[in-house]
Amino acid sequence: MRVSVLASGSGGNCTLFESAATSVLVDAGIGPRALEESLIELGARAPDAIVITHAHQDHVGHAARIAKRRRIPVYMTEATAREVNLPAQVDEYRFETREPFAIGDLVLSPLPLPHDAANVAVKISDDEGTACVVTDVGEPTGRLVDHLRDCDVVLLESNYEESMLASGPYPWGLKQRVASARGHLSNKQAHELLRRLTARTHTVVLVHLSETNNTREHAIEWARDALPLKVHVRVAAPRETLTARTGPFRYSKPPVQLSLL
Numbered sequence: 098m099r100v101s102v103l104a105s106g107s108g109g110n111c112t113l114f115e116s117a118a119t120s121v122l123v124d125a126g127i128g129p130r131a132l133e134e135s136l137i138e139l140g141a142r143a144p145d146a147i148v149i150t151h152a153h154q155d156h157v158g159h160a161a162r163i164a165k166r167r168r169i170p171v172y173m174t175e176a177t178a179r180e181v182n183l184p185a186q187v188d189e190y191r192f193e194t195r196e197p198f199a200i201g202d203l204v205l206s207p208l209p210l211p212h213d214a215a216n217v218a219v220k221i222s223d224d225e226g227t228a229c230v231v232t233d234v235g236e237p238t239g240r241l242v243d244h245l246r247d248c249d250v251v252l253l254e255s256n257y258e259e260s261m262l263a264s265g266p267y268p269w270g271l272k273q274r275v276a277s278a279r280g281h282l283s284n285k286q287a288h289e290l291l292r293r294l295t296a297r298t299h300t301v302v303l304v305h306l307s308e309t310n311n312t313r314e315h316a317i318e319w320a321r322d323a324l325p326l327k328v329h330v331r332v333a334a335p336r337e338t339l340t341a342r343t344g345p346f347r348y349s350k351p352p353v354q355l356s357l358l
């Protein structure tokens with residue numbers, strides 16, 4: 098399975114999961130034109146469906162336009178559907194927060210996450226491997242650690258550096274919201290989860306970084322501290338395509354041959 102982050106952060110989130118037969122978008126925080134450009138850049142097939150994690154605009158904002166234009170269905174929980182009004186032409190499917198469901202040859206396993214909207218982590222498997230996208234998490238949970246045990250690739254929120262949020266420009270109320278148990282995951286909280294991943298995980302992609310309260314360097318430093326050196330750590334930029342693959346780790350380039358002088 099190929100996993101491609103197309104957009105990440107408070108400006109919009111969108112990740113494409115492609116197996117041999119099926120292609121699914123998790124979240125639709127970019128517009129149809131931006132999506133089209135990303136699909137062309139990746140040489141990807143048209144997506145078969147959109148799965149929405151929760152009803153915040155940076156995740157669901159463009160779902161109606163993409164679904165209508167591409168004539169593809171939208172999958173949501175009942176709680177999310179209550180907050181989102183899709184046009185009548187769009188086919189809607191519901192999923193339960195703890196029950197796996199299939200789209201084509203992909204199996205999707207959701208897990209509820211603590212956040213200030215009904216939110217889920219989405220774990221996706223094909224016959225080759227498993228990946229999970231986990232964003233907008235107020236605090237680490239034991240259930241989440243269990244959910245990530247069999248993942249080759251983990252996309253995990255690493256939203257803010259505690260000291261930067263505390264001393265940064267956000268108003269007091271917003272700082273409280275972000276740092277609360279129903280807000281976002283700090284680098285330090287991401288570290289708590291990352292150090293409990295199993296040896297199965299070969300690639301970690303840090304997502305949903307705050308552009309105000311975090312830096313790539315801070316996020317990488319915490320993640321590197323939590324993970325064995327052999328785990329590949331990458332950071333998703335707000336609007337740049339980043340691709341990872343499930344299954345046993347394959348280097349994209351052959352290892353460099355050192356010539357003996």
Ligand SMILES: [Zn+2]
Pocket residue numbers: 106107110153155156232233305
């Ligand atoms: Zn978000």
Ligand SMILES: [Zn+2]
Pocket residue numbers: 151153212214233
């Ligand atoms: Zn959110």
